[in-house]
Amino acid sequence: MASETPCLIFYGGVGGEVGGNQILLADPGTKTKFLLDFGCNLARRGLLYPFPMTPKDRGEMVNVGLAPSPEVLISKPFPGPVSGAFISHPHADHYLCICLLPEGTPVMASPGCLTMMEVRRSTRRKGPEDEVGHLEFRPLEAGKPLELADGFSIRPYYVDHSAFGSMGVLVEASGKLIAYTGDIRFHGPLKDYSLDFERILEKKGPDVLILEGTNAIGARMVGEDEVERDMASIFADAKGLVMVDTNLGDIWRTSSIVSAAKEARKDVLIPLRLLAILEALKEKACRIRPDLIRMPVPDPREPNVLIYVRPKKRLEKWEKDLLSLCEEELGSDKLIEPDEVAKRPHELVMISEHPASDMRDVGPPKRTVLVHARSEPFNETGLVEYETLKAWLRTFGIPMLHAHSSGHASLIRLAEMVERVGPEKAIVVHTPEPELAKRYLEGFCREVITPGPGEKIRL
Numbered sequence: 332m333a334s335e336t337p338c339l340i341f342y343g344g345v346g347g348e349v350g351g352n353q354i355l356l357a358d359p360g361t362k363t364k365f366l367l368d369f370g371c372n373l374a375r376r377g378l379l380y381p382f383p384m385t386p387k388d389r390g391e392m393v394n395v396g397l398a399p400s401p402e403v404l405i406s407k408p409f410p411g412p413v414s415g416a417f418i419s420h421p422h423a424d425h426y427l428c429i430c431l432l433p434e435g436t437p438v439m440a441s442p443g444c445l446t447m448m449e450v451r452r453s454t455r456r457k458g459p460e461d462e463v464g465h466l467e468f469r470p471l472e473a474g475k476p477l478e479l480a481d482g483f484s485i486r487p488y489y490v491d492h493s494a495f496g497s498m499g500v501l502v503e504a505s506g507k508l509i510a511y512t513g514d515i516r517f518h519g520p521l522k523d524y525s526l527d528f529e530r531i532l533e534k535k536g537p538d539v540l541i542l543e544g545t546n547a548i549g550a551r552m553v554g555e556d557e558v559e560r561d562m563a564s565i566f567a568d569a570k571g572l573v574m575v576d577t578n579l580g581d582i583w584r585t586s587s588i589v590s591a592a593k594e595a596r597k598d599v600l601i602p603l604r605l606l607a608i609l610e611a612l613k614e615k616a617c618r619i620r621p622d623l624i625r626m627p628v629p630d631p632r633e634p635n636v637l638i639y640v641r642p643k644k645r646l647e648k649w650e651k652d653l654l655s656l657c658e659e660e661l662g663s664d665k666l667i668e669p670d671e672v673a674k675r676p677h678e679l680v681m682i683s684e685h686p687a688s689d690m691r692d693v694g695p696p697k698r699t700v701l702v703h704a705r706s707e708p709f710n711e712t713g714l715v716e717y718e719t720l721k722a723w724l725r726t727f728g729i730p731m732l733h734a735h736s737s738g739h740a741s742l743i744r745l746a747e748m749v750e751r752v753g754p755e756k757a758i759v760v761h762t763p764e765p766e767l768a769k770r771y772l773e774g775f776c777r778e779v780i781t782p783g784p785g786e787k788i789r790l
């Protein structure tokens with residue numbers, strides 16, 4: 332006979348893993364099982380499947396330990412379906428394993444997050460992770476409670492993070508209040524959202540606060556306006572092509588790049604995937620909440636925004652489709668191919684998701700520089716990719732500069748949150764330094780837990 336108190340089972344995002352959060356909140360009292368994120372352990376995935384390898388099928392993903400199987404989720408810790416999976420934001424380490432959720436599981440996220448997940452699926456080569464037809468996607472409304480059972484409800488709130496549509500959540504399960512930050516920061520363009528979330532938690536006084544602890548050591552945390560200023564001055568000083576290595580899902584960063592380029596009187600080349608993201612956001616997410624991003628989504632119709640087209644023989648189907656749409660709607664003048672880049676490199680800033688590939692396609696002209704505008708690598712796969720990038724920079728003679736601000740709060744700021752909110756238990760996930768985080772946070776909360784993989788905690 333199961334105990335009547337709710338419990339948490341940490342299937343992923345623990346034991347020193349940054350991301351791959353898979354946290355099951357199971358409440359036998361209301362017969363409810365609710366997942367807080369169902370992401371992928373990207374370090375392990377990268378080790379098992381270096382590009383171009385991908386998982387063979389969903390069964391293999393379970394067998395290699397990327398997530399528990401649907402059967403495990405249905406049978407443990409008590410028999411019954413999963414009532415919902417809350418996806419905090421559209422980073423793969425928080426949602427990529429949803430394909431393994433049982434048939435009919437409702438996947439709940441902000442409209443922006445749902446849109447970004449959809450764009451990812453439609454702009455990449457299909458794999459088992461894209462098999463999500465058996466799930467039911469439900470948009471969440473910030474601040475609005477949603478009852479999943481009598482005695483079990485959730486209330487989502489927007490937070491500031493480097494991914495579009497990021498949310499944290501407060502769950503009530505048989506009288507216990509459990510708060511989950513997802514990934515959070517207090518220094519980005521949407522910092523007011525994080526501050527509001529913190530104030531609400533302070534008022535509600537949750538019993539448990541599950542928080543992230545990414546930035547225990549190092550990282551730069553400044554406002555996005557400062558990043559934009561850094562970039563504008565680099566762009567103005569650069570005497571040749573500027574390539575900017577960035578994460579395309581960070582809309583504020585791409586917006587900063589476009590604005591900085593405008594200030595430096597340069598044209599920006601955007602890759603087709605970014606165009607797909609911008610168009611999808613305009614179409615869907617922004618129509619629902621135009622004030623949500625508090626910054627205009629870069630408009631591909633602006634005169635200084637051009638679309639970079641990779642050499643034709645390498646285009647995938649979605650790229651070809653988008654391209655013909657572009658030609659019709661925006662005109663062929665908007666499209667720039669590699670040989671045209673070589674004609675006026677000093678007038679161009681190129682946003683790149685895969686700078687090593689783009690460099691080889693363009694054959695970078697002399698005086699090219701690279702701006703690294705994404706986080707430092709935090710796992711072995713990232714380190715290998717970073718070394719590959721540096722090897723190509725050396726090959727071509729391209730110096731690298733940094734212009735970045737972290738998507739995560741510092742551990743010091745998170746400790747302030749713990750102290751303000753005052754939970755009985757603080758549980759730290761998504762951290763490369765569980766021991767350090769635990770010892771430091773113990774100065775702010777009586778009970779700090781850093782669970783191990785598969786660990787179950789009774790509330």
Ligand SMILES: [Zn+2]
Pocket residue numbers: 349350351422424425514761
């Ligand atoms: Zn994360």
Ligand SMILES: [Zn+2]
Pocket residue numbers: 420422492494514738
């Ligand atoms: Zn994230």
